[in-house]
Amino acid sequence: MNILLTNDDGIHAEGINSLYKVLSRDHTVYVIAPEFEQSACSNAITVRSHLSIKKIAKNRFSVSGFPADCVIIGLSGNLIPDVELVIAGINHGPNVGDDLVFSGTVAAARTGYIFGKDAIAISINCYKRASHYVDEASQFLSGFINEIKRGRNVSSAADGGEVPEKSFFRTFFNINYPDLPQEKIKGLVYTHVGRRIYRDSFQKTKLKNNEALVQMGGYIESVFDRGSDTTELDNGFISITPLMIDSTDYSVLNKLLR
Numbered sequence: 714m715n716i717l718l719t720n721d722d723g724i725h726a727e728g729i730n731s732l733y734k735v736l737s738r739d740h741t742v743y744v745i746a747p748e749f750e751q752s753a754c755s756n757a758i759t760v761r762s763h764l765s766i767k768k769i770a771k772n773r774f775s776v777s778g779f780p781a782d783c784v785i786i787g788l789s790g791n792l793i794p795d796v797e798l799v800i801a802g803i804n805h806g807p808n809v810g811d812d813l814v815f816s817g818t819v820a821a822a823r824t825g826y827i828f829g830k831d832a833i834a835i836s837i838n839c840y841k842r843a844s845h846y847v848d849e850a851s852q853f854l855s856g857f858i859n860e861i862k863r864g865r866n867v868s869s870a871a872d873g874g875e876v877p878e879k880s881f882f883r884t885f886f887n888i889n890y891p892d893l894p895q896e897k898i899k900g901l902v903y904t905h906v907g908r909r910i911y912r913d914s915f916q917k918t919k920l921k922n923n924e925a926l927v928q929m930g931g932y933i934e935s936v937f938d939r940g941s942d943t944t945e946l947d948n949g950f951i952s953i954t955p956l957m958i959d960s961t962d963y964s965v966l967n968k969l970l971r
Contacts, residue, residue: 714862715796716742717787717825720804721817723750724775727843728803728850732835733773735851736800739859741772743793745783748775752806756781756820766792780821788828798858799825802835803850805843807889809942809952810909810935819887819956826885827958833858833885838946839892850890853951857888889942889952899949906954907941910934 716736720729724746736742748767757779765777766786774792776783780801787793801821808816822834835854837844844850861884891898913931920926935943942952 714740714798715794716740717784717793717796717799717830718742718744719746719780719783719787719799719801719821721747721751721754721780721801721821722805723747724769724773726750726805728805728837728847731847731851732800732803732854735848735855736858739855741794743787743796744773745776745787745792746774747780747783748777751779751817753815754779754817754820755815756823757817758782758785766790780817781824784821784824785828788825788830796830799830799832800835800854801825801833802888803847803854803890804834804836806836806840807838807946808834808836808887809889809946810907811911812909813887813906813956822885822887823956823958826883826956829883831884833888835888835890837890837892844892846890846892846894849895853890854888857953885956885958887942887954887956889946891946891949891951893949897949898951901951901953902940902945904940904942904945904952904954906956907938907943908936909943910936 718732720726722728729746733742733744758781759778764782767775769775776786784799799822801818804818808819813819818836819834822832825832837847837850911933913929915927915929918926938944942954946952
């Protein structure tokens with residue numbers, strides 16, 4: 714099938730190039746990715762400026778914009794043929810819990826879903842470097858796509874159960890892969906979105922003329938919640954979370970409508 718591949722780490726990042734290499738064995742893959750890293754840009758799009766598109770190789774384009782820009786161009790810009798699936802990643806760093814609000818990787822997949830395509834965001838649980846196991850994560854995703862496309866059951870090794878038979882029909886998955894060799898991964902588990910608490914701090918440098926420079930620092934705490942993406946990833950499982958766009962708080966809505 715035709716696949717649109719993007720990311721927020723930039724077109725030269727190891728994760729996206731590993732995915733392109735592996736997925737191209739079975740599919741026609743088109744890469745449209747940011748020219749430079751655009752991490753934590755969420756669903757930003759460019760609406761009042763021109764975007765530069767550069768063809769860097771066959772089926773591979775860089776864009777001077779955000780991940781969501783890349784997806785919109787791929788789906789609406791007459792640059793590539795129609796695709797069946799949008800994939801964002803592999804991100805160098807996890808996207809779990811509250812990260813989903815800020816992540817450019819998840820936002821790129823979300824944009825594909827908004828525009829009517831099946832979508833997958835995939836990240837690996839490493840920090841400040843490319844994972845040594847990025848090719849193994851790419852192989853996993855390739856197999857996962859093929860399993861779902863064939864409509865087979867996918868087992869959850871965490872609890873020994875199975876999820877119902879699936880086929881691609883407007884699905885949006887967020888996948889997080891442990892930064893571990895394959896033999897140390899405990900299995901695959903379907904999860905819900907967990908909680909991450911950001912303990913932000915800022916370093917400030919005072920300048921003249923009533924100006925200052927600030928730079929964010931701090932750390933993140935994950936809240937333990939069995940069955941959540943944050944907890945199960947830390948436990949050594951591949952976490953797969955089905956997502957949707959509707960963010961309505963129905964419990965509050967139902968109370969208000971009584």
